[in-house]
Amino acid sequence: xxxxxIHRLDNGITVIGEVMPSVVSAAFSILVPLGAVSDDSExxxxxxxxxxxxxxxxxxxxxxxxxxxxxxxGVQRSNSSGVEVSAFSGAVLAENLxxxxxxxxxxxxxxxxxxxxxxxxxxxxxxxxxxxEDEPASKAMAALAELYYPEPFGRSSLGTEDxxxxxxxDSLREYYETKFVADGTIIALAGNYDWDAMLELIQSLFGxxxxxxxxxxxxxxxxxxxxxxIEKDTSQVQIALATPSVCIDHPHYYTAKIAAGVLxxxxxxxxxxxxxxxxxxxYRVSASHSAARDRAAMFASAGTTPENAEETLQVMxxxxxxxxxxxxxxxxxxxxxxxxxRLVMQSExxxxxxxxxxxxxxxxxxxxxxxxxxxxxxxxxxxxxSKYAEEYPISPISLVTLGSKPLxxxx
Amino acid sequence: MKFSQHTLKNGLTIIGExxxxxxxxxxxxxxxxxxxDENSEISGVSHFLEHMMFKGTSKRxxxxxxxxxxxxxAQANAYTSEENTVxxxxxxxxxxxxxxxxLSDMMRPxxxxxxxxxxxxxxxxxxxxxxxxxxxxxxxxxxxxxFDSHPAGSSVLGTIDSxxxxxxxxxxxxxxxxxxxxxIVLTVSGNFDWNELTTLAEEYCGSWPAVETxxxxxxxxxxxxxxxxxxxxxxxxxxxxxxSGPAAKDHERYAAEVLTCILGDSxxxxxxxxxxxxxxxxxxxxDTDDLDGTGMVYGYVSATPERIEEAGEILAGVMRxxxxxxxxxxxxxLTKLGTRLVLQGESSMRRLMAIGVDWIYRQEYVPxxxxxxxxxxxxxxxxxxxxxxxxxxPKVSVTLLPx
Numbered sequence: 001x002x003x004x005x006i007h008r009l010d011n012g013i014t015v016i017g018e019v020m021p022s023v024v025s026a027a028f029s030i031l032v033p034l035g036a037v038s039d040d041s042e043x044x045x046x047x048x049x050x051x052x053x054x055x056x057x058x059x060x061x062x063x064x065x066x067x068x069x070x071x072x073x074g075v076q077r078s079n080s081s082g083v084e085v086s087a088f089s090g091a092v093l094a095e096n097l098x099x100x101x102x103x104x105x106x107x108x109x110x111x112x113x114x115x116x117x118x119x120x121x122x123x124x125x126x127x128x129x130x131x132x133e134d135e136p137a138s139k140a141m142a143a144l145a146e147l148y149y150p151e152p153f154g155r156s157s158l159g160t161e162d163x164x165x166x167x168x169x170d171s172l173r174e175y176y177e178t179k180f181v182a183d184g185t186i187i188a189l190a191g192n193y194d195w196d197a198m199l200e201l202i203q204s205l206f207g208x209x210x211x212x213x214x215x216x217x218x219x220x221x222x223x224x225x226x227x228x229x230i231e232k233d234t235s236q237v238q239i240a241l242a243t244p245s246v247c248i249d250h251p252h253y254y255t256a257k258i259a260a261g262v263l264x265x266x267x268x269x270x271x272x273x274x275x276x277x278x279x280x281x282x283y284r285v286s287a288s289h290s291a292a293r294d295r296a297a298m299f300a301s302a303g304t305t306p307e308n309a310e311e312t313l314q315v316m317x318x319x320x321x322x323x324x325x326x327x328x329x330x331x332x333x334x335x336x337x338x339x340x341x342r343l344v345m346q347s348e349x350x351x352x353x354x355x356x357x358x359x360x361x362x363x364x365x366x367x368x369x370x371x372x373x374x375x376x377x378x379x380x381x382x383x384x385x386s387k388y389a390e391e392y393p394i395s396p397i398s399l400v401t402l403g404s405k406p407l408x409x410x411x
Numbered sequence: 412m413k414f415s416q417h418t419l420k421n422g423l424t425i426i427g428e429x430x431x432x433x434x435x436x437x438x439x440x441x442x443x444x445x446x447x448d449e450n451s452e453i454s455g456v457s458h459f460l461e462h463m464m465f466k467g468t469s470k471r472x473x474x475x476x477x478x479x480x481x482x483x484x485a486q487a488n489a490y491t492s493e494e495n496t497v498x499x500x501x502x503x504x505x506x507x508x509x510x511x512x513x514l515s516d517m518m519r520p521x522x523x524x525x526x527x528x529x530x531x532x533x534x535x536x537x538x539x540x541x542x543x544x545x546x547x548x549x550x551x552x553x554x555x556x557x558f559d560s561h562p563a564g565s566s567v568l569g570t571i572d573s574x575x576x577x578x579x580x581x582x583x584x585x586x587x588x589x590x591x592x593x594x595i596v597l598t599v600s601g602n603f604d605w606n607e608l609t610t611l612a613e614e615y616c617g618s619w620p621a622v623e624t625x626x627x628x629x630x631x632x633x634x635x636x637x638x639x640x641x642x643x644x645x646x647x648x649x650x651x652x653x654x655s656g657p658a659a660k661d662h663e664r665y666a667a668e669v670l671t672c673i674l675g676d677s678x679x680x681x682x683x684x685x686x687x688x689x690x691x692x693x694x695x696x697x698d699t700d701d702l703d704g705t706g707m708v709y710g711y712v713s714a715t716p717e718r719i720e721e722a723g724e725i726l727a728g729v730m731r732x733x734x735x736x737x738x739x740x741x742x743x744x745l746t747k748l749g750t751r752l753v754l755q756g757e758s759s760m761r762r763l764m765a766i767g768v769d770w771i772y773r774q775e776y777v778p779x780x781x782x783x784x785x786x787x788x789x790x791x792x793x794x795x796x797x798x799x800x801x802x803x804x805p806k807v808s809v810t811l812l813p814x
Contacts, residue, residue: 022432025754063688067679071743074750091754120690127693127715130646136543233644235539267465268481277473280532283540305539334481341484341503345435349758 002369004357005195011209012183015202016361018190018353026097026191027350029089029358030104033184035082036155037216039175042166045125045159046175049167051081052121054088057112066107073099082157084216084292085362086180091351094192098201101187105205113176115169122164129158137284137303139230140238140402144299147228148242148398150219153295181211188358191350218294225396229406237309237403239316240301243394248291248363254376255388260289260298261335262327262385263319268334270319271300279315281308287320293363298392306405313407317394324389326382336377343370414766414776415605417612421621422593425612426770428600428762436507436601437763439499440518441771443596444589446493446569447562447703448626455569456577456585458491459534463582464498465489466526468516473526476517483509486760491567494703495771501760504602508611515615518590527579535575538568545645545811546713552640553651553709553809561631563702591622598767601759628704631655633806641814647693648719648812649712652727652805656708657797659701659772666797667699667708669789672744673736674729675710679743681729681736686712692722697730703772708803716812723810733803734795741791748786752779 005017039046056063070077077090077100088108092100132139146154187202189195224244246252263269264287275285285302300320304312327335346352347370360367401407413429445457466473480487483506489498498517502510541547551566558564568574597616599608633655657663675682675697686692692714699708710730714722755761756779769777777785 023757025757064684068739068743071679071747074746076747076750076754093750093753120688123690124687124693127647127713130715131693131713133646134545235542236536266477266481266485267487268477273474273477276533277477278529280529281536283533283537303540303543304536308536330478330482334478337484338481341435341501342486344503345486345501345759348434351754 004367006367007199009203009207011207012212013185013187013206013209014361015187015199016357016367017188017195017198018357019193019195020191020350020353023192023348023350024094025091025350026094026189026193027089027091027354028097028100029087029188029354030108031186031188031358031362032086032108032180033084033213033215034086034179035084036157036159037084037152038179039159039163041152042163043171043175044155044163046163046167046172047081047086048125048157048159049121049164050172050176050180051079051086052124053113053117053172054079054107054111056114056117056121059106059110063117069103075100075103083153083155089354097189097191097193097198101198101201102205109206109209111176113169113173118167118169118172122167125159125164126161129161129164132158136232136234136236136238136402137301140240140400141301143228143230143402144240144242144398144400147226147400148224148297149295150221153218181213182206182209183211184213184215186358186361188354188361190353190357223396224398227399227408230400230402232403234403235305236303237306237401237405237407238301238303239309239313239407240299240400242297242299242398243392243396245289245296245298245392246291247294247296249293252384252388252391253291255380255384256289256291256298257339257377258332258335258380259323259385259388260287261339262323262331263287263300265335265338270322271316274319275302275312275315279311281312281315285312285316306403309405309407314410317409320394324386324393326386329382332380332382336380339377340374343373412778414778416776417609419592419613419617421617421619422591423612423616423619424596424770425609426596426598426766426776427603427605427608428766429603429605430601430759433601433759434503435501435759436504436599436603437499437501437759438511438514438597438599439497439763439767440514441596441598441767442496442590443494443594443626443771445491445495446565446567448589449565449585451573453577453581453585454566454573455534456582457496458567458569459530459574459577460582460586461489461491461496462530462534463522463527464517464520466530467521467523468519469521470516476513479509479513485510493563493565493567497767499760499763507603508607511608511611512615515612518616519619520586522579522583522586524579527582531574531577535571538571538574541568545642545647545649548640548642549649549651549809549811552638553653553807556636556638556809557633557653557707557807558631559634561629561705562627563631563705589624591624592616592619593621594624596767596770598763598770600763600766626703631705635806637808639810639812641812643814645813647713648716648810650719650723650726650808650810652710652723652730653707653807654730654803654805655801656699656706657701657801658704658706661701661706663793663797663800664699664701664706665785665789666793667701669741669744669748669786670733670794670797671697671699671708672748673740674733676744676747682710682726685725685729686722691718691725695722695726708801710805719810719812723808727805730803730805734798745787745789749783752783752786
């Protein structure tokens with residue numbers, strides 16, 4: 001039985017936890033509702049720069065002293081900024097969880113944001129952005145998100161060249177003071193720790209943090225029937241496509257997960273079998289269902305040499321569209337077994353659990369037990385799949401290709 | 412955690428680490444074979460063969476295998492390195508028997524011509540995929556320069572030419588020579604019953620041939636070399652520096668792990684402060700790779716083409732000044748490595764990899780607690796004796812620049 005805890009602080013922070021007595025570790029994630037969508041359109045990349053600037057000293061410590069404090073307690077951590085949120089997360093031996101939270105309270109509430117460090121942080125952010133050009137599969141997916149999602153939800157979390165160049169120490173300070181706020185922040189803990197003691201500590205550390213947030217609502221999707229090609233001198237052509245699907249609180253949510261599983265679960269998904277195993281067209285092909293509170297997509301992607309590219313896209317589309325015929329009992333059973341076994345295996349890792357609960361809270365506003373998810377998965381039938389495919393018939397499609405050969409969706 | 416070991420009559424070794432609180436069980440066949448056991452004519456055969464193990468046996472077609480894996484929710488995969496080929500799966504405990512039977516059967520592949528021909532196309536696509544990854548091209552070229560004709564520098568994927576020319580007969584001959592019971596370790600970690608494991612392993616693997624097999628492990632004396640390679644249409648430049656380091660059986664490997672953590676960990680290390688914190692490089696690291704009879708320490712840095720030379724010089728400087736660190740840095744590295752080790756111990760799959768590799772290289776089992784003590788025991792004198800043997804001054808430098 002899972003042991004969930006939820007407590008809301010007066011300043012709008014929600015503290016959530018799962019206590020796992022059989023582990024020796026504890027993992028944490030502090031999710032602040034500030035990401036690429038929060039950036040002023042002239043200053044895209046501010047959230048990305050800010051996440052890194054938090055490493056550049058806080059409270060009484062300079063950059064190096066701060067890093068040393070974390071290392072003394074063996075905190076394995078990362079700061080990251082995404083489309084909607086910034087996440088400050090890590091894992092420690094359970095007895096050091098309190099120390100890790102104390103350090104993060106100083107980092108997030110009393111950052112130095114020193115002007116003299118901005119230039120080096122900017123240079124790194126620019127290099128990351130340019131480096132994306134050298135990673136064909138990631139570049140194609142980033143371009144697809146931009147094509148498919150309505151602005152600003154298709155933005156890259158890395159920012160833009162212009163935006164990164166424009167950020168100043170003053171603009172960043174103002175951004176931090178107005179938008180980096182307690183309200184809407186989630187502090188999640190998973191592992192072997194004393195909930196009451198940690199809650200009291202969090203209250204004393206983060207209770208004084210202020211600020212009111214307004215969560216940005218996603219605009220209505222426009223026409224997503226679009227194609228975009230990026231010309232590059234590469235050995236393979238990257239194919240990435242997206243088509244509408246259901247959000248996380250939709251009745252068909254688990255059906256969409258199963259649909260992705262039938263297409264791409266483990267090594268027995270239809271795409272793997274048809275595109276790779278039977279025809280040898282690719283090394284990599286996959287589909288996935290991505291769902292947030294208010295936006296979703298069914299993604300599919302592959303990488304293949306130019307002479308195989310058209311056939312690869314053709315077979316991918318055929319398999320995606322075949323979902324409307326439902327699936328055999330064996331296929332359903334395999335898709336369910338794959339999802340459930342991954343779920344159970346991740347349940348013993350504190351770092352996986354902390355991600356599970358923090359995402360649930362952010363997107364659903366509640367925590368699902370593993371049993372609830374398993375039941376949802378088990379209930380999906382072949383006719384659910386057909387109904388889902390009728391409502392979401394793999395059309396319209398946003399398509400991105402990258403490489404020496406543009407492709408389009410055949411009529 | 413309880414450890415047990417058993418050897419079947421044909422020489423197949425079975426090792427198991429039981430953890431009753433685990434919700435899953437991970438199992439794997441660790442085969443002591445890889446790119447270094449090939450000659451240039453069959454370059455890439457180890458990796459191609461790894462793919463073929465999923466493509467059918469006398470009992471099962473390729474589809475049967477993938478469908479059965481899917482049916483038990485197995486999280487399965489395999490990898491091939493210069494020295495080892497590993498096939499592994501994690502399942503819920505109730506499927507342990509099915510998983511072991513399936514994985515054991517896969518280890519006796521039929522290597523059917525039709526499947527061989529289709530899979531060859533997949534391998535050629537995989538080679539094309541890696542041609543588009545700059546850091547892969549860099550490491551492959553750097554290993555080639557460092558190891559020269561020494562077998563440890565053999566390419567895992569092979570080339571388009573060598574893979575295109577491979578025949579299923581050559582693969583069969585390689586399989587018969589390398590996949591003998593004596594050259595394989597069956598490793599299991601997590602929630603399972605030891606007696607059931609040994610009984611089933613005897614039933615499933617007891618008839619595998621017990622042919623002797625061997626590997627040349629010549630010593631390696633690297634020469635100093637510098638090389639520049641180029642690739643079209645890329646933005647960033649990369650550099651790799653390699654020098655000698657402890658081999659898998661050398662006790663100095665613990666000192667090397669601690670020292671490379673101080674010098675080149677992803678955060679809080681010398682490379683971090685001198686390169687990343689300053690905004691000169693967007694990635695920089697120093698790692699140790701202990702191999703069969705030889706070993707290396709390598710540095711990696713990526714930066715803009717304009718700054719790669721400067722970045723490379725700083726990286727080389729960190730390696731040359733390896734003995735200059737403070738007691739506090741040493742202390743922090745020990746804490747960092749210790750925490751990582753304990754956190755990894757909570758995953759059956761990660762423990763599987765750790766104990767399997769320990770056995771295949773050293774025929775020893777090291778409990779997590781003992782491993783932790785060995786790391787914590789590393790002090791200045793251990794690092795000094797490491798540096799007396801391997802001073803970490805780079806021998807080989809390879810740089811990848813935009814064309």
